[in-house]
Amino acid sequence: MSILEYNGAAIIAMAGKDCVAIAADTRLGVQAQTVACDFRKVFKMNDRLFVGLGGLATDVQTVDQLLKFRQNLYELREERQMSPKVFSNVLSNLLYEKRFGPYFIEPVVAGLDENNKPFLSGMDLIGAPVYTDDFVVTGTATGNMYGMCETLYKPDMEPEELFETLSQALLASVDRDALSGWGAVVHVITKDGVTSRELKGRQD
């Protein structure tokens, strides 16, 4: 049993034309037992920046709180908002600080930069980042999610199509994974704002 598979998660972030979307399942389990189906794993940092945290639930919540703390101090001192790239580095730095006793989470960052261009990054539990222009995935069903994304993704999708594609990719991936599913949340971010929707899939 891996500690990263104790609670279960499935998170995908995808880039579209001048927009990004991020989706996560809402299951919280204790190994095989499902304990909650409304557990938040995607967190809004500001109107143009979201972070999805997959892994051990306690660390998911703690890292969210730590990130808000660091972001808040940055904004107070610098009197400006943190860009997604900088935020991604803050997260990477935060994780590497615990290199020999890490937080058991593998996050994805999704946002719009100053020019409203999509920004995506993913990293492992000690902060090694990867930057992509199509999609990033994390959780207990990554094999499924990679397959679905590779198949369904195409570049420059408009927000409505991006939402559909992302939702289908996630729903199909979690069905074959016992530890994720039980509902999902999808956020679509454009320069005009965020649209959030809840999905109801197979409740098993």
Next chain:
Amino acid sequence: FFSPTPLLSLTMARRYDASTTTFSPEGRLHQVEYAIEAINNAGTCVGILASDGIVMASEKRVTSGLLAPSKTSEKTYKLCDHAACTVAGLTADANILIDQARLRAGRYTYQYQEAIPVEQLVEHVCNYKQAYTQYGGLRPFGVAFLFAGYDSHHGFQLYQSDPSGNYSGWKATVIGANNQAGKSLLKTEYGAKPKSDDDDDAPEEMETEEDPAEEEIRVPDVTEALRLAVKVLSKTMDGTVPSPEKMELFTMTLAEDGEGCAHHILTEEESKKVVDDVEAEAASAGDA
């Protein structure tokens, strides 16, 4: 508690004023008192508690036209979503304390997932200042603050702190240059009914008018408090005609969407309107 220090009138003072951590024979900490004096030469700050928020007005001292400002303000600082402060004194010292306050507020929220109560934030900064009056042979911070904050326990609050680490809560107060003149003006004008109001609803107030001590203080709203703040600043700024470029007006109110607080430094246009209103009021009072 500290009376202003007469300039080294006692030769004994010399021996006891070099070290912050030593009491003088009269039981005073001279270094702390000197620090407080330093602030009496700094740009004035007025703070006024209103029914729907807090107003803080500061005198901006522009030392050179060549200065390129890097921050929004050198007087008003946001500490967290629900608290802000204005500074009188050494800006460099203030920066350290402001960072301390910001860290404390952030850590409190991290630990308790709640907003830090305003008094606790003030007390933390003050305890930090106090340490420099008792340990280490370091000089005290040459800064006085006006803290404005909102919490669910006590609503809007205004606090003042000085280099000694002492703090107190106020309905209205002034720090910095000519603060005594400012405070005396506030004593008469804060809570006084505006002269143009009709006394429709106040037969009781008419009776108690003879006894000012019993008359209930009428808390102004932010708009009125802004005008009062400008009046106070014009008095403390050597009686010169108030001009928007020389003053910084700040308000803190509840955000319209109900989420948190709104911190607002008035634009030059908005400041000008307040100044114009004050001048008009003064002119009409002169005519009457």
